[in-house]
Amino acid sequence: MIRTLIADDEPLIAAGIRTVLESAGDIEVVATARDGREAVRAARLHQVDVALLDIAMPVLDGLAAAAELTGTRVVLLTAFGDEENVRRAVRQGVSGFVLKTCTPDELIRAVRAAHAGQAYLSPAVTRQVLDMAMPGDDERGRDAAGRLATLTAREADILALVAEGLSNAQVARRVHMTEASVKTYVSRILAKLNCTNRVQAALLLRDAPFPPDARP
Numbered sequence: 001m002i003r004t005l006i007a008d009d010e011p012l013i014a015a016g017i018r019t020v021l022e023s024a025g026d027i028e029v030v031a032t033a034r035d036g037r038e039a040v041r042a043a044r045l046h047q048v049d050v051a052l053l054d055i056a057m058p059v060l061d062g063l064a065a066a067a068e069l070t071g072t073r074v075v076l077l078t079a080f081g082d083e084e085n086v087r088r089a090v091r092q093g094v095s096g097f098v099l100k101t102c103t104p105d106e107l108i109r110a111v112r113a114a115h116a117g118q119a120y121l122s123p124a125v126t127r128q129v130l131d132m133a134m135p136g137d138d139e140r141g142r143d144a145a146g147r148l149a150t151l152t153a154r155e156a157d158i159l160a161l162v163a164e165g166l167s168n169a170q171v172a173r174r175v176h177m178t179e180a181s182v183k184t185y186v187s188r189i190l191a192k193l194n195c196t197n198r199v200q201a202a203l204l205l206r207d208a209p210f211p212p213d214a215r216p
Helices: 010-020 036-043 060-068 082-094 103-116 123-132 136-148 152-162 168-175 179-195 200-209
Strands: 002-007 027-033 050-054 075-080 096-099
Touching: 002 010, 002 036, 002 103, 010 027, 010 050, 027 036, 027 103, 036 050, 036 060, 036 168, 050 060, 050 103, 060 075, 060 082, 075 082, 075 103, 096 103, 136 179, 136 200, 152 168, 152 179, 152 200, 168 179, 179 200
Parallel strands: 002 027, 002 050, 050 075, 075 096
Antiparallel strands: none
């Protein structure tokens, strides 16, 4: 069972999330919290595997709480228009981002992916981050280009699809591979680029797109 914490200062939303997660069969909600400080204490007390945190909470917000939860996978709940917090979370390297308007299936996938050590990002969140990203300066662009140059042509193709916000399953269908193979490729890409999650890798691509004739 995946031991999960829900932290949200709106009881009705927390109750709805709990119902969705516990319907999955392999997820157990072992604690709830109404603010970030309470979430940190509960996560440590109950040895939580995945903490699902609302970004906007009193006392300690979701990002500040995530920074204290070392050893616990964190999925953040966010909303459109929350660009600065999403940007901070991307840099911080949390395990996942989902919109509060996501489907129940997507919420379950996010928790499972985080538990498995993967980064899960709602496609809409990926697009939001890319849309708000400003083109990099020359120095950052050169750094991004140098890191991207370490990728093979196949890895570059897969990264381009990830940057569109596609899930591993969607990428697998596009490139005619198994989802497991795509997962392996994505892990390798992140390691080569020294990126914590998919959005960081996508932002590199935004800073220095692959020239058509320059792929290795």
